[in-house]
Amino acid sequence: MKKFYLGILIMSASTIQSQKFPVLKAPMAEKQEHIREIHGDKVNDPYYWMIDYFKKGKDSTKVVDYLKAENTYWESMMKDTEPFREKLFQEMKARIKEKDESVPVFKNGFYYYTRTEAGKQYFKYCRKKGSLTAPEEILLDVDKLAEGHAYYAASGFSISPDNTKMIYGVDDVSRRQYKLFLKDLSTGKITDLGIKNTTGSATWANDNKTIFYTAKNPETLLTEKIFRHTFGTDSTKDVLVYEEKDKTNYIGVGKTKNDKFILIDSRATTSSETRYLDANDPNGSFEIFQPRIKDVLYDVTSLEDKFLVITNKDALNFKVVETPLNETGVESWKDFIPHRNDVLMEDISAFKNYLVFSERQNGLSQLVIYDRKTGKKEFLKFDEPVYTVYPSGNPEYNTDNFRFGYTSMITPSSQYEQDLKTGKRTLLKQQEVLGGYNKENYITERLFATAKDGTKIPISIVYKKGFKKDGNSPLLLYAYGSYGSSMDATFSSTRLSLLNRGFAFAIAHIRGGQEMGRQWYEDGKMMKKKNTFTDFIDAGEYLVKEKYTSSKHLYAQGGSAGGLLMGAVVNMSPNLWNGVISQVPFVDVVNTMLDESIPLTTNEYEEWGNPNNKDAYFYMKSYSPYENIEKKNYPNILVTTGLHDSQVQYFEPAKWVSKLRDMKTDKNVLLLKTDMDYGHGGASGRFDYLKDISLVYAFMFKLEGINK
Known part of the structure; x- marks a missing residue:
């Protein structure tokens, strides 16, 4: 051949x-x-x-x-x-390895991964407690759930802070209108929450019984409303916590990596607005981080003592500013990483002791490690003339290990882990091309x-x-x-x-x-x-x-x-x-x-x-x-x-x-x-x-x- x-x-x-x-x-x-x-x-x-x-x-x-x-x-x-x-x-x-397993990702005491089996079209979502040698717990068998469906998409897997429950979304029409389900991980019972027409995911408050989700307009499919649902209550009585009036905006809800805040993001192509809520107070009121400004975009990252914000305010290629936890308006923003004409700032991966910035220069993606104690920067270097590098699988905040993906047109998708303290880099997995x-x-x-x-x-x-x-x-x-x-x-x-x-x-x-x-x-x-x-x-x-x-x-x-x-x-x-x-x-x-x-x-x-x-x-x-x-x-x-x-x-x-x-x-x-x-x-x-x-x-x- x-x-x-x-x-x-x-x-x-x-x-x-x-x-x-x-x-x-x-x-x-x-x-x-x-x-x-x-x-x-x-x-x-x-x-x-x-x-x-x-x-x-x-x-x-x-x-x-x-x-x-x-x-x-x-x-x-x-x-x-x-x-x-x-x-x-x-x-x-x-060429595709039919029986395969993703690199396990550690979060809140558990290693999470997906695995596929030979001859099966879908996958199983699993976890192990504390150690990779611990017994496997299959959280969701999507192969089984998809039986009898011409199309089946399960997504948005979200585990409660106490690790006992899971929310996920299902679309069996291929129209991106998801229904939400709750699985009790101690009993295995799955409950249809009666919540339809969502984006397929939900965000947990820290009380383990409250979630926030985004609802779509059934005709235009625009994301228009954010609801709060408390388990044990009728979903038809869910509380509307935010409604977007501007039809040019997309909205969504999520949680900061350090689990301190619930964020609602409203975003158009040229402007955005964020609202935030203490994740320990799900029944509280969301506060506006900074009211939307024409032609200004911003993204919020929460640290212990301040917020970092990526914004294009007075910065075409975006910059990073910092602001106090209690004074989030633009008047309090101070440059943290100033604007550069030749570098596009794209994202921040936050850790307790380090930050990793995703940037783009001369058409190539790049990662920059920043030591929060010393302010020292380190660029990750690669040899190929054309490649792609990106953060991958970093849900844990309290760690000094950073994972990233690397690939090029001739290098199969590879996942690495780098010790941010020592600089030691380990290849965890590279896509296997059979044959x-x-x-x-x-x-x-x-x-x-x-x-x-x-x-x-x-x-x-x-x-x-x-x-x-x-x-x-x-x-x-x-x-x-x-x-x-x-x-x-x-x-x-x-x-x-x-x-x-x-x-x-x-x-x-x-x-x-x-x-x-x-x-x-x-x-x-x-x-x-x-x-x-x-x-x-x-x-x-x-x-x-x-x-x-x-x-x-x-x-x-x-x-x-x-x-x-x-x-x-x-x-x-x-x-x-x-x-x-x-x-x-x-x-x-x-x-x-x-x-x-x-x-x-x-x-x-x-x-x-x-x-x-x-x-x-x-x-x-x-x-x-x-x-x-x-x-x-x-x-x-x-x-x-x-x-x-x-x-x-x-x-x-x-x-x-x-x-x-x-x-x-x-x-x-x-x-x-x-x-x-x-x-x-x-x-x-x-x-x-x-x-x-x-x-x-x-x-x-x-x-x-x-x-x-």
Whole structure:
């Protein structure tokens, strides 16, 4: 098998002829006139009726019939790849250690971990008291609970301070609307608390009988209210402790690491506000830490004698300030770690004797250890040119051991523990890739493309040794570019199925993310959103120019807001790509942002703009993929969605594909796959998602003529 992969790797892609798709009639969706008129602009949206399954309208059944027809079409078009897809699935599955166990995490006298069993899709959540040699206690057998469910997600495991009870959330629809359950760990009894439509987690007060949880609006799915529930009382009488009136804000509730305070966080893209309550006084009133200020974000960390606050007040890249426990207003904030123009401050991991700061510089993540007694700083150093490092599994406050994760595009996910006193570093676990994996057989690089405005765009790339930079090799370029989310370079065992067949894989760190600091995000949102799209195109053109690939062998992939990116770049530069994979794509930007009944719409105003504003409307309309489809040639496109998607509703990709089918002038393939059981994140089992990856890979391999 290894020899075969090497043979494919050194074979010139130009010698392989693209496999042909069968000539079949694609579904053509019905058109119905629907006029959108705003700001003096009148637009006919002939596929608006596809919203009816979501709206429970008259054409609800017709929508489902259309989606099923599209599913039949893609299945027929990809029928000949079924054996290959099964081979890819088994190949990727075979690299995953089926019987596995996470690194135990110590908290309040117990070691907590999850473990998986061979042949099982889910996991068991377990603990051991005091020592890793103690008897195992299975807190939750998710494999058993998931039986009979097409989708099952259990999350938010939260143990009471006295270690006797556990709260967890369950979503069995894939709409991210969780029900809360209580398990008595002494008797094993599970109680449905009757609390529905939550985010899936709850926060314990220190009395072991009171929890706080976040409730969602059942239609918009916005997080709107925080309730207090006391065990033994009717959940319908739970006490409302906070209600968010601003529909652009997300809210949540949590607890400080030192267990001193309950925090309620209200946050939009550009401003935030925190309320705090003594965790020993759950029936008390929450106090405002600092009233929200326009364009000011802040995050609170509790120490014994003061609060630390990460904020962008007068600090574009954020800084750390300190303030007394009894004087939390901005007038009392004093610099602790001043602002730096070249370093983005992201997070604080607090311990009794140390702090660990998560920062980002020159596009790379970094960790800095700070000794609270001496003020001494130490940077953790790593050798690879492109990597990702992050805190991992540190719930205990009273410890001098710090755990962090490390990975790169060639280094499997690794978890380390560092003694903060001595500096001794221990590898606790590295992701095991079954079947054999040698990182020395792969190469990772960091490249920089130059955007049209002169900005340098980082690109992380990986390929197998022997990859020829002659313009004939296939390459998959991925990006996201929204919400300030940084797409860091990480390892993927499934990606080996691409690399071993001659593909290179690259991540374009485009504006709209936060890889190069806060300004990187600011320059890729709202009225500068088009920078995100042009950066990606410029990255693709750079890779072609440098002969990593050519337009005949260049593929693009993105999901959700990254799916918007895919929709935009195929309109703006359709001839650059041979194939595009657009997953759960946010492509009907204007119509969605005009409809406040659609989940999460109002939360997004500070990311995209509010189209009720004339300038925002016309700018949004100028790039929205659905609005800008033209009569021209488009590349081969695979689109995926989920009927129960709560983040990007199914009708966006369905409308986009329908309009593309009607308008495009080429004979390239356009496929729409709708998962009728799942939502935004796909399947819930730990192996089912591999089938979706197999389809994506088979789609590209078919276009490249690779069938083994």
